[in-house]
Amino acid sequence: MPARTEIGMEAGLGEVLTVASRDVGAVEETWRQFVPSAALQRVNPRTFGFSWTSAATPGFSVVRYRLSASVQSAIDPVDQLMACRVVSRGGWVGTPRGDLNASLPWAAIDGPTTARWQQRADVRALVFDRALAEHEARRMTGDDRLSLGSATVGSAPISRGLAAHWERVFYHVAGAMFASESDSELIEVELRRHALHTTLAAFSPEFAFSLDRSAQRRSAPRSVRRAIAYIEAHAREAITIDDIAQASDISTRGLQYAFRRALDITPTEYLRRERLAGAHAELQRGSAAPVSDIARRWGFASASRFAKHYRDAYGRSPRETLRGDAR
Structure with a gap:
């Protein structure tokens, strides 16, 4: 007897799809509507069952199955x-x-991710x-140079707190997308923006830095x-605080004072943060160079001091980032 598949379309924000099936092929076909590269491997058909709900709007989908x-x-x-969270006993996720x-959400961009589990899994994506x-991230930050890729978006969340916040936002967005009977483009856009902001805040330190830089530029005086x-522009070069002050047309002492007053940090601290961000991006790309060379x-002349500042940020x-280790 062939496996039975039930498919439904419901009212909601965007196109809401529900699927219930015991057919492995139907699962892959459904997933590939949203992630064309999705594939199921090593499936036990005797215990197979599938329950899916998704909502799709232009450029954005919410999936729960x-x-x-x-x-x-x-x-x-x-x-x-x-960005995805797989809730299952004995689950494993790897790149x-x-x-x-596997107990935290993870992100996939520029490269394969594999997950496996036993008996049953609840998946949110x-x-x-x-x-x-x-495009939207650049508008949020005001940083036209910001790009999204494996160098700027990590597979693991930045912290457990941000991971937990991502899950709360997922439920909020999914509930609104699945349950709403209105057809409001404005609500769709706001939900998508909220979901993207939360995802990038959870997985991209560069996004957070860009947001911070944007706020600092708006409030800081012209010299700062x-x-x-x-x-x-010159973080990778052998610049000094005197060089920065000269380029800003202000004395070194005046620059120190202006930074403290406007940003509550020193120019040296700001330069160190920029250099850490550059090193972080290189480590995330999986450089073949030793951490000390990076x-x-x-x-950073001292590898131990670099490691301390890096861990604080x-x-x-640095080695955990280079290996792609989970937090």
Whole structure:
């Protein structure tokens, strides 16, 4: 007797799809509407069952499903950013760079991610069109240079607190998308923006830095804004505080005072933060160079001091980032 599949379309924000099936092929076909690279592997058909709900709007989808089976699945998003949480006993999530913490959400962009579980899993995912997400991220931050890729979006969340916030926002967005009977483009846009902001805040330190820089530029006096622009353009070079002050047309002492008054940090601290961000991006790309070489390239003569500043900024060691280790 062939497996039975029930498919429904419901009113809501965007196109709401529900699927109930015991057919493995129907599951893959459904998933691939949202993530074309999705594939199920090592499925036990005797225990297989599938319950799916999703809502899709232009450039953004919310997905929630339950899969009853021992399964291994794989995705390799192209032109997409996906954030996902798999809730299951004995679950495992990994990338070619290392295992992730399966008890936390994870993000996939620029590379394959594989998950497996036993008996049953509840899966929650936010899927964004990458070009649209990048455009919106630039508008949020005011940073036209911000790009979304594996160098700026990590697989693991920045902290457990941000991971928990991502899950709360997922339920809020999913509830609104699935249950609403109105057809409001404004609500759709706001929900998508909220979901993207939360996802990038959870997985992209560069997004947070760009937001912070944007706020600082708006409130800082002109001399400080000039100094910030010079630091960002020359962070990898052997510049000094005197160089920054000269480029900002202000004395070194005056620059120190202006930074303290406007930003409550010193120019040296701002320069160090920019250099840490550059080193972080290089580590996330999986550089073949030793951590000590990367530290020196970004102006840190002491590997131990670099590691301390890095851990303070990112909550993990440089080597953990280079290996792609879960938090």
